[in-house]
Amino acid sequence: MTLIEPRLSRGLRDLLPEDTLARQHMIDVVRGVYELYGFVPLTTPAVEYLDVLSGSGGQEIQQSIFTVSNPEEEQLGLRFDHTVPLARVIAQYKELPKPFRRYSIGPVWRADKPGPGRFREFVQFDIDSVGVQSELADTEIICGICDSMEALGVSNYQVRFSSRRVLNLLLAYASITPERSVDVFRVIDKLEKIGPKKVRLELTAGYTDESGDRITGLGLTAEQADQIEKFIAIRSPKRADVVKELGGTFGSVPGAAEEIAVLEKMSHNLDVAGYRDDRVIIDLSIARGLAYYNGPVFETILMDAPQFGSVFSGGRYDDLVMRFLGERVPATGASMGVDRLLAALRALDKIRLRKSTAEVLVTTFDSSMKDDYTAMTFELRRAGIRTELYMGTDRAGKQIKYGDRLEIPIVLLYGPDEKAKGVVTIKDMSAGRARAQQLTGSRDRWLQERPGQFEVPRAELVAAVRKLLAEPPAFTERT
RNA sequence: GCCGAAGUAGCUCAGCUGGCUAGAGCACUAGAUUGUGGAUCUAGGGGUCAAGGGUUCGAGUCCCUUCUUCGGUACCA
Numbered sequence: 230m231t232l233i234e235p236r237l238s239r240g241l242r243d244l245l246p247e248d249t250l251a252r253q254h255m256i257d258v259v260r261g262v263y264e265l266y267g268f269v270p271l272t273t274p275a276v277e278y279l280d281v282l283s284g285s286g287g288q289e290i291q292q293s294i295f296t297v298s299n300p301e302e303e304q305l306g307l308r309f310d311h312t313v314p315l316a317r318v319i320a321q322y323k324e325l326p327k328p329f330r331r332y333s334i335g336p337v338w339r340a341d342k343p344g345p346g347r348f349r350e351f352v353q354f355d356i357d358s359v360g361v362q363s364e365l366a367d368t369e370i371i372c373g374i375c376d377s378m379e380a381l382g383v384s385n386y387q388v389r390f391s392s393r394r395v396l397n398l399l400l401a402y403a404s405i406t407p408e409r410s411v412d413v414f415r416v417i418d419k420l421e422k423i424g425p426k427k428v429r430l431e432l433t434a435g436y437t438d439e440s441g442d443r444i445t446g447l448g449l450t451a452e453q454a455d456q457i458e459k460f461i462a463i464r465s466p467k468r469a470d471v472v473k474e475l476g477g478t479f480g481s482v483p484g485a486a487e488e489i490a491v492l493e494k495m496s497h498n499l500d501v502a503g504y505r506d507d508r509v510i511i512d513l514s515i516a517r518g519l520a521y522y523n524g525p526v527f528e529t530i531l532m533d534a535p536q537f538g539s540v541f542s543g544g545r546y547d548d549l550v551m552r553f554l555g556e557r558v559p560a561t562g563a564s565m566g567v568d569r570l571l572a573a574l575r576a577l578d579k580i581r582l583r584k585s586t587a588e589v590l591v592t593t594f595d596s597s598m599k600d601d602y603t604a605m606t607f608e609l610r611r612a613g614i615r616t617e618l619y620m621g622t623d624r625a626g627k628q629i630k631y632g633d634r635l636e637i638p639i640v641l642l643y644g645p646d647e648k649a650k651g652v653v654t655i656k657d658m659s660a661g662r663a664r665a666q667q668l669t670g671s672r673d674r675w676l677q678e679r680p681g682q683f684e685v686p687r688a689e690l691v692a693a694v695r696k697l698l699a700e701p702p703a704f705t706e707r708t
Numbered sequence: 709g710c711c712g713a714a715g716u717a718g719c720u721c722a723g724c725u726g727g728c729u730a731g732a733g734c735a736c737u738a739g740a741u742u743g744u745g746g747a748u749c750u751a752g753g754g755g756u757c758a759a760g761g762g763u764u765c766g767a768g769u770c771c772c773u774u775c776u777u778c779g780g781u782a783c784c785a
Contacts, residue, residue, distance in 0.1 A: 239776085283785090293784080309785070341784070342709080361710060415783095519785060625743045633745045658745075665746035675746065682744085699747060 232454065240341075240349030250583050255571055256334055256354060259377045263332050263356050266373055271331040275338075279304040281317050281479030281553075293339045295349075301598040307338035311355040312549065312562065319359050319560075327360030334567075348568070357543075357562025361552075364491050367525040367561045368498040369547060374529055374541045374563060375504050381570075382579045383531060389512035390495070390527035394488040395475070396516055402482050403456035405449065410445055414516035417461060421514070429454050461514045468496040471511040495525065521546045524561065537573040541565045585635035587617035588698055592628040595644045605643065605653070605690065612691045614698070633658060639697060641690075642682075653690050657681035657697060 237243070244252065276297050283294060283306070294306040308314055311333040319329065328691045333355045337463060342348055356373060358366040371388050378386045393414075416431045420577035423431075432454045435446025436672060449457075463474045472493045479485045499509050517526040524545030531540060543563025574580045589609055593602045609616040617637065619628045625642070632640045642654035660681025668675055685693040 313785085339784080347784090433781075518783090521785075557754080592743095624741080626741065629743095629745050631745095640745090642743075654743095656744080661745055668746070670747055670749075672741085676741090676744065679744070 231384045236326040238349075240343035240347075242348060244351075247582055247584050249361050250586070251575075251580050252352070252571055253568060255381065255574065255580065256567065256632075258380045259354060260334070261331065261378045262380055262682070263373055264557055265376075266330075266369065268330045268356055270334045271315065271318065271333050272335070273308070273311075273318060273333070275307055275336070276305050277308055277314060277317070277464050279306045282306050282308065282313055285399075295338045295340050309339050310337050310564070311335070311353055312357070312564075313544070315355070315357055315359065315562075316549045316560075317553060318374060319550050319558060328366065329359040330357070331359075332356045332555060340538065351566040354565040354567050355562060357560060359558060359560040362547075362559040363527065364495045365498060366559075367527075368495050368502070370543065370561060370563050371495075371499065371509060371527055372422070372502050372504055374527075375508055377565070378531075380528070381534075381574060383574070383577065385532040386508070386529060386533055388509045388527055388529050389503070389515050390492075390509070391511065391513050391515040392488060392525050393516070393522050394490055394524055395485070395492065395513070398482055398485050398488060399460045399479065402479070403449075403453045405453060411518075411520045413457070415518045416447065417457065417514055418516040418518055420461065429458065432457060463513055466510060468492075468499075468509070468511045471513070472496060475513070490653075491525070494511050517542065517544055519544070519546075521549055523547050527563065531573050531577070534573045534576050535568055537576070539566075540570040540573055583636065585617070585637050587615050587635070587637045589614055589616040589630070589639045589641060590635075590637045591616060591618045591641045592625060592632075592643070593619045593622060594642075596622050596630060598643070598645070598648065601643060601648065605641065609691060609694065610669070612695070614691070616695055629656070633662075639694060645682070647687075650684070651687050652684040653687050653693075654682055655690075655697065657683075657695060 276299075277295065279296065294309055297305040297307060299305060315331070315333065319325065335352065336350050337353050338350050340349060341347070356370060358370065367390075371390065374388055375386075378384075396408060396414065396417075397407070400413060401407075405413060413432065417430055419431070420428050431446055431450065431605065432449045433446050434448070459478070463471060463478065465471050465474070472489060475489050475492070476486065480489065483559075496511065499505070515528055517527055517528070524543040526542075526544030528539035528542035531537060541563055543561070545559070545561040547557055547559045549560060550556070571580065591602050591606045591609070593599065606616050606618040619631065629640055636658075636659055640656040640658055642656060647654055656679075658681065664678065664680040665675075668678075
């Protein structure tokens with residue numbers, strides 16, 4: 230018999246229970262925030278028609294789409310984000326009430342070459358408001374980002390926003406054609422990463438980096454680069470100052486006053502909602518690389534883990550539905566990089582890792598008492614306590630060890646002795662974990678001490694377990 | 709895509725100018741301990757030395773090719 234090697238195609242990975250629980254927890258928290266805002270969930274298939282995904286043109290785009298075959302031999306592919314399927318749904322279900330404010334959570338696929346921290350299948354959490362032109366919609370997305378970060382226990386973060394329209398006006402002012410503007414945005418967006426010198430070189434003549442790689446410049450003139458530098462030099466920790474200076478320097482550019490006013494309104498809305506300069510700033514170097522953004526753009530940095538880059542970013546994209554309807558539908562939204570944020574939260578020690586969902590393990594070390602164990606287990610489950618019944622008749626040591634390895638906080642011991650006395654032995658596993666740190670050698674003492682163990686009347690089992698679960702554990706747990 | 713580095717047990721690695729049956733630590737399994745987690749002791753399982761070819765009496769070690777992984781860089785709708 231030829232054995233099949235267990236393996237995964239490159240760029241794909243498994244998430245073992247511990248990782249899945251951490252991810253689930255994070256998603257639940259953020260979902261809770263946006264449901265608090267009244268967003269509704271939307272689920273679309275992983276597979277879409279290829280032309281729906283890639284539009285009429287876009288060969289580059291098609292290269293990173295995984296194609297899929299079906300019996301009808303249709304041209305299909307896996308979605309690479311949630312935004313395009315959303316645009317399709319908007320166009321297809323015209324009866325949907327507007328504004329349509331929805332969130333989508335699920336895997337997306339990109340057939341790129343995987344790199345460190347980059348996979349071919351990854352989960353995105355998207356929130357979008359469709360059908361609202363008002364900057365209130367953009368503001369609300371930003372507020373939700375802030376609330377999400379705080380609900381996740383991160384206080385030191387910064388949401389930075391800018392506006393593509395303001396940037397576009399600037400580029401026009403610097404005599405840069407609209408076709409080139411996306412290239413320019415891409416370079417400006419690197420400011421934080423590579424510094425102003427390299428940005429200037431990349432905007433103009435290009436340069437050769439340390440590894441000998443040739444970076445092609447955009448070929449702008451020195452005057453054009455000057456203009457761009459003058460613009461992105463406008464920075465301040467206070468939103469009002471940025472708006473003011475922007476108005477002073479560029480207010481006379483045709484159409485600029487109107488767009489600067491949008492930034493001002495957003496800033497005002499944020500103030501009213503209670504999100505001040507310490508959390509949300511205007512940063513004119515935020516451009517985002519995506520071509521379809523046409524209004525406010527924003528991103529989120531964890532100040533204690535900036536190396537992870539933006540963990541939650543987005544912007545306004547009023548023209549995406551055009552592809553399907555031929556008419557403009559205003560839309561704005563953001564996408565949370567679930568895996569990136571999770572990695573950052575782990576680095577910051579903000580995620581409690583759990584190996585099991587069970588709070589209680591019922592051990593079964595006397596085979597004549599199987600019915601007692603089953604009854605006990607379901608009694609706890611009906612009381613809403615997450616309970617695992619040990620399967621098998623291994624000796625007590627193994628069963629307790631199993632609970633220990635899965636970090637189940639409570640283990641129940643119930644044998645003939647307990648039954649005769651009408652009690653259950655409850656074992657608070659955290660106590661033993663703390664004790665084991667101090668105790669060296671001496672197995673006898675370890676056996677005698679039985680840390681964290683106590684008996685309660687069998688009838689009071691549920692109440693006692695509830696009480697113990699409500700108490701703070703004896704050892705320090707991450708929240 | 710480009711530049712660089714590395715691939716030996718599940719993980720981290722040792723293995724000298726080519727030479728006994730390829731090792732260690734950790735992890736895992738079992739026992740000491742069939743009613744108690746940790747520590748300790750004992751035993752055990754686990755390897756196509758990334759793959760293929762070449763040189764050689766002999767290759768984990770040298771040469772070539774391919775693959776993969778990790779850095780950096782570019783791209784990222």
